[in-house]
Amino acid sequence: MAEIFAYIKHADGVADDSALELFVAAKKIAADATVTAVVTGSGADMDKICTEMAAVYNAVWKIDNAALAYPNAEVVRKALVNTLPADSIVLLPHDTFGMDLGPGLSIKMDSSFAADIVGIEGTDGGALKVIRQEFSGQVSTHVTCDIAAGAVLNIRPGVFQYDDSKAGGDVADKSGDAGDLSVKRTFLEVVEAEAGDVDITKSEVLVSVGRGIEDEDNVEIVFDLAEAMGADVSCSRPIVDAKWMEKSRQVGTSGQTVKPKVYMAMGISGSFQHMGGIKGNPFIVAVNKNTKAPIFQVADVGIEADILEFIPELQEAIEGL
Amino acid sequence: MEILVCVKRVPDTSENEIEINSDGNDIERDDLVYSVNEWDNYAVEEAIQIVDKVGGSVTVVTVGDDESEEVLRREMAMGANNGLLLTDDAFEGSDGKGIATILKGAVEKGNYDLIMTGAQADEGAAQVGGMLAAMMDYPYASLVNLIEAGDGKLKVGREIEGGNQEMNEIELPCVLSIQTGINEPRYVGIRGIRKVASVEIPELGAGDLGVDAAAIGEDAAKVKRVDYFMPDMGEGAEMLEGSTEEIIAKLIEYLKAKGGLK
């Protein structure tokens, strides 16, 4: 079996949640696998992260280089191609960084690539069987991935929850192997998101609306319902893309992380990028006209209805209380 | 600037309920309504806007079958200048790497400064752009939500977690995958489609593209779909049943109990 490596995402001296989730995922490929954490970066934070990872992983490879101070995927790719053995299995989080790095890495390592993995069913000969989803989670598929010559596997964040399992190992400094790290894409800066007029991260009750609202003119009924409930209004991404609401109201991995007591998902399908922004285990009510919408898998209470009809009726009933 | 935009024809999820066929090896494709992958419309719009500013032309390309021609025409009705249909029996069953290999053939036949893809398509893989870039040895940036054209290079913003934006400078030629929200794709009416209905769209096969048949198609695919199944519903939601009045009454009880009403 090829060696398994997990790329450790970290910022400001703190490891990302995915850092330990990838350990759990790797052990699903083979329980007895030797799993090495790869920590790239530069400076003082490196040792802290490496020590933390050494408490869990079988081994840690540290690649310290000034060019890696910010994780520019193009630079990281070169560092990994230069250091890792040719037929490695490399695990990455399927997030904005893993999407940037994974596909190209698989080409340069001449290995297979499987994205957004939500389940791992083990190996059969040279093939790894995994579970993926298509059409925003409406259907699942079993996919086999030939790992004989290595693989890059992008793992969906939050699926393989860390379970306190540990192997434990030493930190090896591989900085000398990083080689030439010159690239044609230069990182400049991170521009922070602008704050809006409401801070939905503090809201206790959210009426959240998705593409099911169909038209900009209908957005008003959502605000009316929220007002009747004493709630704030949030939304899914397509509503922001269409410029019907401001970005500060978007819930999800590329928007806000909210922690309400009650979350009303109106005409939202329940993609993982949307659900990734909902924390603290709120009571979720989903209203959707498609009973197969993935949101019904995670909601507490579901209602099959057309929101354009349901929202005004609910508002009226609440106002009549 | 010469721009190539890769587009994929996908089932339109707002028009269809996705069902699994009786053999469990595919979705029911017979009655599906297809459209252009949502992300690709943003890429085409962005390409048109860049060319409007700095000059050049926009070519749209897809790997598919005869029916895929309609998505090319749609994007040409938006304003893309040329279309290219890459089609061949040998392409069937390609995995993401196979699709990228075929597209590389088209890139090499042209003289493009900038290649764009959507950030992801219906299968949520987000793979083709990054693979194509690495195959071409071009720099790559994914999830791009801002482009400023410069001399021999671009300034691009990448959308990262929390709505933050990572600014980069990238040398041309390069590959960018485009995130939704970067612009507002223009509306295409029937009239626009009619205008381009008779424009010739060249079809290219493996031979024309100089693509090695051993690197594409089902036999070359290292990633293979085995079957489709419905996701495990787990416990799932408690579905409220009854008349609308009854449903609303039950819902209000829940909302009161959970602190959802003030």
Ligand SMILES: Cc1cc2nc3c(=O)[nH]c(=O)nc-3n(C[C@H](O)[C@H](O)[C@H](O)COP(=O)(O)OP(=O)(O)OC[C@H]3O[C@@H](n4cnc5c(N)ncnc54)[C@H](O)[C@@H]3O)c2cc1C
């Ligand atoms: C890198 C990346 C980051 C992303 N970040 C985010 C993010 O932060 N937040 C986010 O939300 N998304 C994000 N997305 C997009 C995400 O993948 C989904 O595309 C998006 O969440 C879908 O939004 P939706 O549920 O509103 O729309 P859809 O998926 O189109 O769902 C609409 C739902 O409404 C239902 N419906 C339609 N009409 C009605 C009606 N009249 N009454 C009742 N129900 C109706 C439909 O059955 C469907 O279930 C991201 C994507 C990428 C690639």
Ligand SMILES: Cc1cc2nc3c(=O)[nH]c(=O)nc-3n(C[C@H](O)[C@H](O)[C@H](O)COP(=O)(O)OP(=O)(O)OC[C@H]3O[C@@H](n4cnc5c(N)ncnc54)[C@H](O)[C@@H]3O)c2cc1C
């Ligand atoms: C009948 C059938 C059999 C298949 N068999 C397999 C299989 O055995 N193994 C497997 O892994 N996959 C298989 N696929 C999936 C298919 O190969 C995918 O199209 C491929 O993986 C790329 O699409 P994606 O959704 O992953 O693209 P993504 O990487 O998510 O898409 C990103 C962008 O890449 C570009 N792009 C993607 N596809 C195309 C295209 N066709 N033409 C032009 N640009 C494109 C677009 O700009 C798109 O926005 C099969 C598909 C069908 C319909």
